[in-house]
Amino acid sequence: MRYQGDFVLKPMLKLAGAAALLSYSMAGMAADVKSKLESQLGLEVSAVADSPIEGLQQVTTNKGLFYVSDNGQYFLQARIFDIDNGMQNVTEQSLATMRLNGIKQFEGSAIEFNAKNEKHVITVFTDITCGYCRKMHKEIDQLNALGISVHYLAFPRAGLNSKVYDEMVSVWCARDPKAALTAAKQDKSVKAASCDNKVAEQFEFGQSIGVNGTPNIILEDGTLIPGYQPAGVLAQALDG
Known part of the structure; x- marks a missing residue:
């Protein structure tokens, strides 16, 4: 049955x-x-x-x-x-999701210039020899005053077997990475240093999400802005 x-x-x-x-x-x-x-x-x-x-x-x-x-x-x-x-x-x-997920792995290894009254956080791929990166960094106080925190990731444009890569490792491994980054972008010498760092990983992550130059800026929604943008323009885009 x-x-x-x-x-x-x-x-x-x-x-x-x-x-x-x-x-x-x-x-x-x-x-x-x-x-x-x-x-x-x-x-x-x-x-x-x-x-x-x-x-x-x-x-x-x-x-x-x-x-x-x-x-x-x-x-x-x-x-x-x-x-x-x-x-x-x-x-x-899909790329925006990749960018935001990727940023999370570098929490604690980015060089951060945080705003006192933070409204927004941007992640910036930077190279210490890049002219427009230096121009953007000159506006760091203005960005912070506008409530924008800047988290820097390393992107040595010449690659991982280059002098600039070694110099950026020294920046990231300095006793005061923020001061060292500012000095390097002012063409001042930075004491050679080494440590356990994620400069190479940051560079490789940048390549995986389409970064091929500097500065490249990731906004809070994962949008990637290639190239320098004045502080006021960035603030308008973020407040938008």
Whole structure:
């Protein structure tokens, strides 16, 4: 004798089995894409996820955000816009989330110039030899007076095997990193120093979210502003 439960249970088991098979298949596909990009393109892949477009995977790497066909054959650097939702920049939304999540790992290792009456916090990728970085730093008191705290992350533009990288390590490892950063941006010498630091990690994080110059400014919503902006303009954008 068959019970009514048999008619419900068996289809449910089949459904669960199909879902498990699909999940296994998708995991295998992601692993294949990751392996191919790392072996053939030399990228470091930290995440593979579904994109809004069927047939494309969204891939987070040490060199930025990309899209790859499910079979791993086609590789795209692109921006996806959702026409039905007012040309919403879907790619930028993903990047904004990446930026904000990435910033969290550097809490305690950024050089912070905090406003007394803080209204906003911006994160700035900086290079001590960059002219516009120096120009922005001259306005640090003005930014603080406007209620804007500035958290600096290192981005030695010449790379990790450069003199400026070594100099920025010395800044981050100085007894007073804030004073050392200000001195370096005034073309004053900074005493050589070394310590356990995250200068390289900050540089690599910058590359992974599309930073290719300095200053680059991350706002509180994850928006990335490339280049120098006067203190007043930044305040208007933040208060906006």
